[in-house]
Amino acid sequence: MARQLLDLIIEGGWIVDGSGAPRRRADLGVAGARIAAIGDLASSPAARRVDASGKIVAPGFIDVHGHDDLMFVEKPGLEWKTSQGITTVVVGNCGVSGAPAPLPGNTAAALALLGETPLFADMAAYFEALESQRPMINVAALVGHANLRLAAMRDPAAQPTQAEQRAMERMLEAALDAGAVGFSTGLAYEPGGSARPPELAGLARVAAARGALHTSHIRNEGDAVEAAVDEVLAVGRETGCATVLSHHKCMMPRNWGKSAVTLASIDRARAGGVRVALDIYPYPGSSTILIPERAELIDIRITWSTPHPECAGRNLEDIAREWGCGKTEAARRLCPAGAIYFAMDENEVRRIFQHECCMVGSDGLPNDAHPHPRLWGSFTRVLGRYVREAQLMSLEAAVARMTALPASVFGLQGRGRLEEGAWADVAVFDADTVQDRATWESPTLPSVGVELVLVNGSPVFSAGPGRVRPGRVRPGRVLRRAAA
């Protein structure tokens, strides 16, 4: 095998290469930022060797649904990612992204999901800022449709004039030319919810012409979920734009089971040539901004509140009782705020996860005071609870959904697989112990069982003493869309 001096050899582990193929015993050699060799490297010279006997050596995980856009600036350590084996995140989801910045006077409640840092003028400036700060992990970005509306439209609640539609399309072109991998819509939020099909199709055509994709937080994830899925599939069908349905779920008990219908629609679209994928986070509760209209319908836990920060982590019902008012009134007083909504059936999430084009996206909200535990535990929870305990699928198949499948869907070249010449994004973990620990009550507890994580050949996380320690230089890169 390789005779060159390797920087690192991870010895004696089980290689799960991301393709879904069965694990095999082999050493993995890293030179610089790349995988130099996989095989018997016992006699290969190396600067460092790490024993991974009995452990799984997999490609680093790709979190397809992040809201960490501004965290690369605000909290660049990104421990909630590295501690669960994530080496790449796709940001800019649900219609909101770090760029472009709104016109003066324009804003949207959903922008609060991102953080405090002012938005960047355009994607080129955003990428430049990330590169000068050095990201901890790799980042690919979508441009938010809400940002486009807020940056191009004088009245973002209206329908775009022809000139405004053209302005949004030009901004999207510029973002894609700067390296964004696509755009995202948040049709359940304003101002995205005001968009009608021609507007979305116009943008999707721009993306399709450049080989980019679009992701969607669909218009309705409850009573009207079937129509909302069909709406987004139609955009893909009419424009040829590859489509990802974000955090797919059916909310409220009366809608549980509807994924049988929505997944069948997805299958029909795929059979008809539409490129569709989807993602889930592995929990029975969702999280976003606090919406007072939901207060009487769903059990709610507050994740942050600007006027009442002391209420983060508390149940809305308890707050309302203490304040001697109704839950809707309490919710109004708490806004602007964030919430967890307990209205999903985790068994249904597990069924959705087993769909062949389903990936994992944490949808983590790192800016929240008391966040949904998906931020710290999504990937380890899939490996511990869905694979080891419930045996929904083989470890190899689950790893493929976290690595090679998203790399292919988002066009991330040289990522998502362990093979010679690929970027050395690697997660080493113990299949017998890997587990999330973050809970609704203690949502920021790091996972266990992940031992070593490399991003572009450099360690960013290490569990045990005496292992390779993370360096001081953050090794992540901006992953720009490859030219079509």
Ligand SMILES: [Zn+2]
């Ligand atoms: Zn969303």
